Amino acid sequence: xxxxxxxxxxxxxxxxxxxxxxxxxxxxxxxxxxxxxxxxxxxxxxxxxxxxxxxxxxxxxxxxxxxxxxxxxxxxxxxxxxxxxxxxxxxxxxxxxxxxxxxxxxxxxxxxxxxxxxxxxxxxxxxxxxxxxxxxxxxxxxxxxxxxxxxxxxxxxxxxxxxxxxxxxxxxxxxxxxxxxxxxxxxxxxxxxxxxxxxxxxxxxxxxxxxxxxxxxxxxxx
Amino acid sequence: xxxxxxxxxxxxxxxxxxxxxxxxxxxxxxxxxxxxxxxxxxxxxxxxxxxxxxxxxxxxxxxxxxxxxxxxxxxxxxxxxxxxxxxxxxxxxxxxxxxxxxxxxxxxxxxxxxxxxxxxxxxxxxxxxxxxxxxxxxxxxxxxxxxxxxxxxxxxxxxxxxxxxxxxxxxxxxxxxxxxxxxxxxxxxxxxxxxxxxxxxxxxxxxxxxxxxxxxxxxxxxxxxxxxxxxxxxxxxxxxxxxxxxxxxxxxxxxxxxxxxxxxxxxxxxxxxxxxxxxxxxxxxxxxxxxxxxxxxxx
Numbered sequence: 001x002x003x004x005x006x007x008x009x010x011x012x013x014x015x016x017x018x019x020x021x022x023x024x025x026x027x028x029x030x031x032x033x034x035x036x037x038x039x040x041x042x043x044x045x046x047x048x049x050x051x052x053x054x055x056x057x058x059x060x061x062x063x064x065x066x067x068x069x070x071x072x073x074x075x076x077x078x079x080x081x082x083x084x085x086x087x088x089x090x091x092x093x094x095x096x097x098x099x100x101x102x103x104x105x106x107x108x109x110x111x112x113x114x115x116x117x118x119x120x121x122x123x124x125x126x127x128x129x130x131x132x133x134x135x136x137x138x139x140x141x142x143x144x145x146x147x148x149x150x151x152x153x154x155x156x157x158x159x160x161x162x163x164x165x166x167x168x169x170x171x172x173x174x175x176x177x178x179x180x181x182x183x184x185x186x187x188x189x190x191x192x193x194x195x196x197x198x199x200x201x202x203x204x205x206x207x208x209x210x211x212x213x214x215x216x217x218x219x220x221x222x
Numbered sequence: 223x224x225x226x227x228x229x230x231x232x233x234x235x236x237x238x239x240x241x242x243x244x245x246x247x248x249x250x251x252x253x254x255x256x257x258x259x260x261x262x263x264x265x266x267x268x269x270x271x272x273x274x275x276x277x278x279x280x281x282x283x284x285x286x287x288x289x290x291x292x293x294x295x296x297x298x299x300x301x302x303x304x305x306x307x308x309x310x311x312x313x314x315x316x317x318x319x320x321x322x323x324x325x326x327x328x329x330x331x332x333x334x335x336x337x338x339x340x341x342x343x344x345x346x347x348x349x350x351x352x353x354x355x356x357x358x359x360x361x362x363x364x365x366x367x368x369x370x371x372x373x374x375x376x377x378x379x380x381x382x383x384x385x386x387x388x389x390x391x392x393x394x395x396x397x398x399x400x401x402x403x404x405x406x407x408x409x410x411x412x413x414x415x416x417x418x419x420x421x422x423x424x425x426x427x428x429x430x431x432x433x434x435x436x437x438x439x440x441x442x443x444x445x446x447x448x449x450x451x452x453x454x455x456x457x458x459x460x461x462x463x464x465x466x467x468x469x470x471x472x473x474x475x476x477x478x479x480x481x482x483x484x485x486x487x488x489x490x491x492x493x494x495x496x497x498x499x500x501x502x503x504x505x506x507x508x509x510x511x512x513x514x515x516x517x518x519x520x521x
Contacts, residue, residue, distance in 0.1 A: 004253065012335055057287050
């Protein structure tokens, strides 16, 4: 079943005008914010396909910036997101990407920076406010954003995955989906873990203490 | 979920003496593991947002982002207070409220997607006007939203609810079916009558294309929401009177799928056909694009 329950039909509560061009866009922006783990100081947003064609009339640009400010899809500050960004010290550039073969007609790439850290997100808005995250920091992650997700940057080493799953299972959290992606052998890697509920701070701290783990973020835009 | 079709819903309700909304709440509890109180409280919050959107649309200046539309809900509401609408006072209200909510959506206000943002006016238009008319308490309408949700769940999983996939029949059409079926339950009709209301309503929107001017959720979407609310009232009345959908409602949903799958992409939310490509539709698109690029160079 593509639609799982009553609130995928009645809902979400959102700021208009389009569930895919506005509500979904807020969520993609918010993924970048949460991956960074703090308020970004600079962001570069590239729009593709129908996002690039109709962003202005749908407020897709405001929605993506609102997401970078950690607004939810129903936050009534979204129409004023640009002014809010200025007030909060977020500088951003918004530009259309070259028309090429993007995996989805409503697609955006975001790079966000703060305090020497940089993250990047590629995501699509797939309808009804739902999103699909194609990549995090250039790693092919393919997660849905439907569930609270832990994103773990680590080195590609023997035993890292086992120590992550062991730590997660000891905390009593059930793993619904997980994926490990690496750029090259023994280089940088990223593991995403989707779960039914939001991980607590204790678990996140335990994950951060694991050998070869560099950064742990929680993405929760549901 | 124990049901996949509207016929399943009618049968389970008959065998277990449930209303459609009661069945939906039971199944939602099982699917999510959340207690009933939590589920109902969430829906009650959604109904508050719907009522607030009706009020906002009637009381404030709603102007869409492109400047193309706004204020029509208020116009219809004011007209209805000085002249008797030809559709009758209460259908006039339903129409005014549905237009208002859709205009709030187009002006980046807060709404509930039912089932989508493009069709978000129809269910609140029917529900809020009926509440005023019959003096129902909020809780009754919150219950009714579960019955609308059950109907939408069946349509969405057997056909579609997005204009990009199946045209406007999938968005506005689904919303009319959901509102009509739910209204039958709210007015004391049987689950079987509610299911017939869905089929009666959907037959009237089969083939409706999605052709928004400049790709925006404005023209003709808002007007279709206003007219959709009136159609929902009419379909509920026919079903309550005993009119049956000769083609069973589940088969009508199947036909919606067949038509949507064959619909050319020009007529599925791409703005490459239909009203979007009428002479005026093209002119307005150019104007909006020009305004956008001057905004970009000046900014």
